[in-house]
Amino acid sequence: MTRFELCGVSVRHTASAPWLFEDVELALSPGIYGLFGPNGSGKTTLLECMAGIRPFGAGEARFVLRDSPLAGKRLRERLGYVSQQFAFYEEMRADRYLTYVAGMKLIPSHLIADRVTEVLESFGLADYRKFRIRSLSTGQRRRLSIAQAMLNDPHLLLMDEPLEGLDTEERANVMERLLELAGDGVVIMASHILTEIEHWVEQVLFLSDGRVEGPKTPRQWKSALLHEDVLDGAASGSWSEWEPTLEDVYLAQMRRRRR
Numbered sequence: 001m002t003r004f005e006l007c008g009v010s011v012r013h014t015a016s017a018p019w020l021f022e023d024v025e026l027a028l029s030p031g032i033y034g035l036f037g038p039n040g041s042g043k044t045t046l047l048e049c050m051a052g053i054r055p056f057g058a059g060e061a062r063f064v065l066r067d068s069p070l071a072g073k074r075l076r077e078r079l080g081y082v083s084q085q086f087a088f089y090e091e092m093r094a095d096r097y098l099t100y101v102a103g104m105k106l107i108p109s110h111l112i113a114d115r116v117t118e119v120l121e122s123f124g125l126a127d128y129r130k131f132r133i134r135s136l137s138t139g140q141r142r143r144l145s146i147a148q149a150m151l152n153d154p155h156l157l158l159m160d161e162p163l164e165g166l167d168t169e170e171r172a173n174v175m176e177r178l179l180e181l182a183g184d185g186v187v188i189m190a191s192h193i194l195t196e197i198e199h200w201v202e203q204v205l206f207l208s209d210g211r212v213e214g215p216k217t218p219r220q221w222k223s224a225l226l227h228e229d230v231l232d233g234a235a236s237g238s239w240s241e242w243e244p245t246l247e248d249v250y251l252a253q254m255r256r257r258r259r
């Protein structure tokens with residue numbers, strides 16, 4: 001069995017800061033998960049902790065690949081991370097950058113050239129392989145950032161706003177490609193755009209008031225959030241003629257809580 005778990009995880013930025021999350025327990029089986037929360041709710045911080053970039057204040061993350069626990073270097077070899085902020089060497093050409101990252105990921109040197117070509121092609125960058133990174137567009141840079149995360153064929157793929165800056169067609173291309181490549185791994189994708197999450201992911205984790213809620217399917221979230229609103233909506237007739245989206249329901253629920 002493959003699964004990713006957070007065991008009693010607490011997170012804060014400094015020893016004197018309040019906890020951002022406390023005692024989070026989570027067990028995710030293979031699949032693609034949306035990580036949703038409003039600005040500042042902690043999506044980036046949590047993903048950085050999951051990726052081992054930032055330490056947990058307490059608790060730990062565990063990744064079990066087909067019944068075999070992976071930690072340390074073995075987990076890093078199977079981890080892909082797409083950060084929200086680009087962190088490129090701007091003067092490098094795209095293919096050199098990917099070759100460099102492949103080396104950092106300890107991909108055997110005789111496999112690197114083919115793997116770089118594969119990810120360049122997968123993410124529509126083959127024509128730009130010799131371009132310096134500084135001359136790539138925002139969308140091309142975003143795809144390069146995803147391509148580097150896919151170099152080692154990750155079993156745990158953590159992505160922070162991976163579709164930001166991509167046009168409609170590229171969003172679809174990238175997501176279709178990621179869904180194909182995700183295979184039997186665990187993919188977590190942070191976004192604050194609920195329509196995007198509802199469209200692409202199987203299950204959603206909600207960050208709310210220091211808790212990680214879910215996972216639930218978008219449909220399950222809708223019925224959970226709708227519980228009372230559906231009565232209001234039905235009473236006013238506003239939701240009687242179409243099915244509300246997850247965004248409709250979330251917005252109604254947030255506005256209700258603020259009233």
Ligand SMILES: Nc1ncnc2c1ncn2[C@@H]1O[C@H](COP(=O)(O)OP(=O)(O)OP(=O)(O)O)[C@@H](O)[C@H]1O
Nearest residue numbers: 013014020037038039040041042043044045046192
């Ligand atoms: N280095 C840091 N030191 C102290 N506090 C921080 C640091 N980085 C982030 N924070 C705080 O932690 C909280 C969560 O920030 P984080 O960036 O993880 O949220 P987010 O959900 O990813 O936000 P957004 O949707 O705006 O990208 C915020 O209140 C932020 O101010």
